[in-house]
Amino acid sequence: MSSARSTLAALRVQGFGTSIFTEMTLLARECGAINLAQGFPDFDGPLEVQAAALEALRSGDNQYAVSHGQPDLRAAVAEHALRFYGQQVDGNSEVTVTSGATEAIFAIVQALVDPGDEVIVFEPYYDSYVPSVVMAGGVARSVALQPPAWNFDPQELAQAFNPRTRLILINTPHNPTGKVFSQAELEYIAALCREWNVLAVVDEVYEHLTYDGIAHVRLAQLSGMRERTLTVSSAGKTFSYTGWKIGWVIASPALTAAVRSAHQFITFSTATPLQHAAAAGLRLSDGYFTTLAREYREKRDFLAGVLQRSGLSVLDCAGTYFLMADIAARGFDDDVEFCRFLTRNVGVAAVPPTAFFSDANKALGRRYARFSFCKKMATLQLAAERLEQPWKQ
Ligand code: PMP
Ligand code: GLN
Numbered sequence: 107m108s109s110a111r112s113t114l115a116a117l118r119v120q121g122f123g124t125s126i127f128t129e130m131t132l133l134a135r136e137c138g139a140i141n142l143a144q145g146f147p148d149f150d151g152p153l154e155v156q157a158a159a160l161e162a163l164r165s166g167d168n169q170y171a172v173s174h175g176q177p178d179l180r181a182a183v184a185e186h187a188l189r190f191y192g193q194q195v196d197g198n199s200e201v202t203v204t205s206g207a208t209e210a211i212f213a214i215v216q217a218l219v220d221p222g223d224e225v226i227v228f229e230p231y232y233d234s235y236v237p238s239v240v241m242a243g244g245v246a247r248s249v250a251l252q253p254p255a256w257n258f259d260p261q262e263l264a265q266a267f268n269p270r271t272r273l274i275l276i277n278t279p280h281n282p283t284g285k286v287f288s289q290a291e292l293e294y295i296a297a298l299c300r301e302w303n304v305l306a307v308v309d310e311v312y313e314h315l316t317y318d319g320i321a322h323v324r325l326a327q328l329s330g331m332r333e334r335t336l337t338v339s340s341a342g343k344t345f346s347y348t349g350w351k352i353g354w355v356i357a358s359p360a361l362t363a364a365v366r367s368a369h370q371f372i373t374f375s376t377a378t379p380l381q382h383a384a385a386a387g388l389r390l391s392d393g394y395f396t397t398l399a400r401e402y403r404e405k406r407d408f409l410a411g412v413l414q415r416s417g418l419s420v421l422d423c424a425g426t427y428f429l430m431a432d433i434a435a436r437g438f439d440d441d442v443e444f445c446r447f448l449t450r451n452v453g454v455a456a457v458p459p460t461a462f463f464s465d466a467n468k469a470l471g472r473r474y475a476r477f478s479f480c481k482k483m484a485t486l487q488l489a490a491e492r493l494e495q496p497w498k499q
Contacts, residue, residue, distance in 0.1 A: 122237055126461035130445065134455035140489045142409075143445070143455040145281070145427060145478045148485055151346030151387070152394060158386035159350075162379035171375040174366045175203025175354065182385035183354050190313075190395075191324045199359040202366050205376045206351035207311045207340040209369070212238045214307055214336050214355060215273070217368035219244040223272035228258060230282055230462030230471055232309065235275055244272070250467050253474070254421050254432075256285040260294060267302045274304055279312035279322060279425025282459050282476040286316050286425040289323045296328045305361070306335045311353075314344045314395050316425040317403045326356065333358050336365070341384040343427070344398070346480075352376060352384040402427055405479040409486055413477065416493040427480040430459065434473045441472050448475070451498045454489050 113120060130143035141148075150156065174180075180197035187193040195201060204210040211234060219225060221243030227235050229248045239246045249263050274295065278287040287295075299306050308325045316322050326335035340353035355365050409429055410420045418431040438444040441458035449455040457478075459471035479486065 118241055119237075125233055126457055127233070130449070130455050130457055133446070133449050137450050137453065137455075139449045139453045139455045140481075140485060140492065141455050142477045142479070142481065142489055143449075143457045145480055146348045147346040147480045149346065149482050152390060154390065155345050155347070155383050155387040159379050159383035162382040167378050167382060169378065171203070171378040171381055173370045173375045174362075175201060175376070176378065176381040176385070179203055179352075179354070179381040179385040179388075182388040183356065186388040187356060189392075191327055193324060193327055193356075195356050196359075200356055200362050202355045202357075202362055202369055203376050203381060204353045204355060204369055205373045206342065207309060207338050207353040208234050209351075209373060209376075210338040210340070210353045210355045210365075211235065211275070211307065211309065212241075213365050213369040213372055214338070215239055215242045215244065216372070217364040218305060218361075219272050222270065224268065224270045226263075226266050226271060226274040226304075228276065228280075229464060229467050230459055231275070232277055232281055233461060236464070245270075246464075247271075248464055248467065250470060251280075251283060251285065253283075253430075253470060256280070256283040258291075263295070264298060267298050267304065269302075271302055271304050273307055274299060275307045275309070276325065277309040278325075279310075279316055281312065281426050282428050282457065282462055283430055284421070284423030284426050284428055286320050286322060292323050292325050292328060296325060296331050299334055300330050304334070306331065308335060308337050310337060310339045311343050312426040313339055315399060315402055315427060317399065317406065318424065320424045322425070336361055341380075341387055343480075344395075345384070345387040347383075350377070350380045350383070352380050402479065405481070405483065405486060408483070409477060409479045409489075412486070412490040412493050416497075418475075421474070427478055429477045429479060430474045431456075431477060432473055433475050439473060441475055444475055448497075452495075453492045 127144040134141040180201040183201045184195040184197035187195040215238045219242040223244045224247050225239045236246045336357040342348035413431045417436045419435045421430040433444045445456050445458045456475040459474045460468040463471045
């Protein structure tokens with residue numbers, strides 16, 4: 107055994123701790139609290155999509171899928187890219203199916219990052235990004251999104267690029283802030299990628315959840331970015347079946363070949379019947395996608411009103427199914443303490459955003475709490491009753 111090893115765990119995973127989503131969901135269960143912490147719908151997605159899964163299960167489509175994805179789903183990903191973004195994608199050579207966006211990002215980083223390579227990430231970041239970089243031996247270099255508008259400092263971003271930079275990892279619409287990167291911001295990032303010959307990975311799992319007329323812009327569509335962008339998405343958020351874990355990567359044939367090399371030895375392949383169901387989902391009519399966004403906008407507005415009436419102030423949310431509330435208005439200054447208090451004493455669980463920041467930047471998240479509104483209206487109403495009563499101290 108290596109002398110540096112202080113526990114049974116290998117050095118590369120020491121310090122990862124337990125995901126905040128697991129921790130808050132367990133605490134919510136223990137306290138009988140309404141779970142507005144972990145982002146998963148408490149309702150089923152479209153029945154046609156479920157029916158497609160059942161049909162595939164019953165028709166005996168239950169053996170290993172093609173490692174890089176069933177042709178049917180890869181074709182549906184390409185059709186969806188054309189329908190929503192006018193993007194030409196070859197389902198044969200430019201799409202890889204993965205076990206959720208989480209595996210997609212892990213496989214991309216394993217495929218493209220050598221030890222010592224730098225990966226630029228925006229803080230706050232989704233909790234799996236930095237561990238994925240660390241497990242590849244890479245170095246994460248973060249650039250802060252500054253509250254309350256969550257804009258980055260263009261100068262700071264430019265200075266993060268250097269000859270060791272291999273990738274930049276972007277998430278838009280952005281969890282946990284609800285920010286949707288503007289075309290101008292993406293153009294600025296694209297120019298830096300071209301200048302430094304850096305590849306961009308864009309996590310677009312909330313691509314269909316934008317509000318108030320704000321459009322999601324696909325970085326891969328900007329000039330000169332097609333060959334250097336890997337677009338990641340998944341079926342979880344768009345079809346409300348987060349447990350199915352069907353994701354995909356769209357990238358040039360050369361980048362796709364690299365991603366497939368890693369993917370084949372991570373999971374080999376992904377649940378076959380659920381791939382057919384995801385394909386059916388991607389082929390739903392335009393009306394499905396607009397209704398999904400409209401219903402989430404109504405839930406966002408409802409929850410924002412509840413949080414405001416309970417004395418919290420709410421930050422703008424242009425996309426995703428998360429709202430950030432400012433807890434300082436109720437006299438709290440520590441997000442972890444606040445979320446534990448709210449779960450135990452009020453019966454509503456939220457996520458402390460400092461979990462999405464590195465130690466150096468935790469101060470940026472401390473005065474907020476993240477609430478998920480991907481719940482039935484009845485669940486949000488129950489949360490409202492609890493939040494709008496005087497809180498037990
Ligand atoms: N990226 C972001 C920003 C997310 O919020 C999530 C949701 N959990 C994921 C990736 C993971 O997606 P999947 O469940 O498809 O792995
Ligand atoms: N993406 C979800 C969230 O942000 C949770 C995903 C998970 O539990 N790993 O809440």
